[in-house]
Amino acid sequence: MSNFVNHIRPRQVPGRVLSVFYTFCLGGLSFLAFIILGITGLLLMFHYLPGENTGFSSVLTLGSVLPYGGLLRNLHYWSAQIMVVTVNLHMLRVVWTHSYKPPRQLNWLVGVGLLILVLVLDFTGFLLVGSQESGAAATVAVNILKLIPGLGPGLAQIFLGRPSALSGSTLAVYVWHCVGLPFAALFLQFYHFWRIRRDGGVRPL
Ligand code: HEM
Numbered sequence: 001m002s003n004f005v006n007h008i009r010p011r012q013v014p015g016r017v018l019s020v021f022y023t024f025c026l027g028g029l030s031f032l033a034f035i036i037l038g039i040t041g042l043l044l045m046f047h048y049l050p051g052e053n054t055g056f057s058s059v060l061t062l063g064s065v066l067p068y069g070g071l072l073r074n075l076h077y078w079s080a081q082i083m084v085v086t087v088n089l090h091m092l093r094v095v096w097t098h099s100y101k102p103p104r105q106l107n108w109l110v111g112v113g114l115l116i117l118v119l120v121l122d123f124t125g126f127l128l129v130g131s132q133e134s135g136a137a138a139t140v141a142v143n144i145l146k147l148i149p150g151l152g153p154g155l156a157q158i159f160l161g162r163p164s165a166l167s168g169s170t171l172a173v174y175v176w177h178c179v180g181l182p183f184a185a186l187f188l189q190f191y192h193f194w195r196i197r198r199d200g201g202v203r204p205l
Contacts, residue, residue, distance in 0.1 A: 017203060034083060051169060056129065087118050094111065104199045106195065107196065113188055114189065117185045120181060128174060130167040135166045
């Protein structure tokens with residue numbers, strides 16, 4: 001445990017790893033967006049009601065009736081879009097500087113896991129809006145999952161519940177979006193940060 005803490009919060013950081021023009025701080029900006037998403041998401045949970053009939057109306061009430069509700073929703077939405085952009089740019093930077101090569105190959109795979117989690121979080125967030133578009137998107141997702149032989153229908157039920165074609169908002173999507181996926185992403189991010197130092201810092205050796 002002390003080893004983990006030492007890596008997350010080191011006493012000394014070599015000056016060479018602080019060069020902004022090497023990383024453009026894209027990983028750090030992704031993490032900042034993640035923190036803003038966590039805080040605004042938690043506040044949104046106080047008012048959002050998942051469900052075919054309640055999802056969309058609670059989003060509308062949130063944006064128009066609740067004081068600062070529109071600001072809260074916009075902060076959450078735009079932080080999510082910014083995170084998708086910064087994570088992709090961060091991955092491009094890693095490719096550009098060949099940082100996916102040994103000894104960082106495992107952290108590259110952790111990064112791929114994070115990219116998938118961020119995209120699925122963005123998608124499930126869109127489903128939670130509960131609009132007709134989100135209902136159509138949920139229907140497409142259910143049909144894709146059902147294509148997996150044998151396991152498909154069960155997986156669709158576990159991950160998406162039973163969304164209607166008119167609203168993608170279900171309790172299953174809500175729990176994945178607010179609990180399962182964010183905590184999985186949080187855990188992977190701390191492992192990602194720990195590995196950066198274990199692999200010798202951000203610069204190629
Ligand atoms: C939630 C998403 C992510 C966060 C918060 C994150 C965060 C970070 C941070 C803070 C760094 C230190 C250097 C920098 O800021 O660029 C870093 C390095 C690294 N990241 Fe990520 N990252 C994420 C996603 C990814 C993805 C999608 C990949 C690739 C598939 C990836 C692969 C790597 C690798 C290989 C390094 C080491 C780079 C080097 O040594 O130069 N990360 N990450």
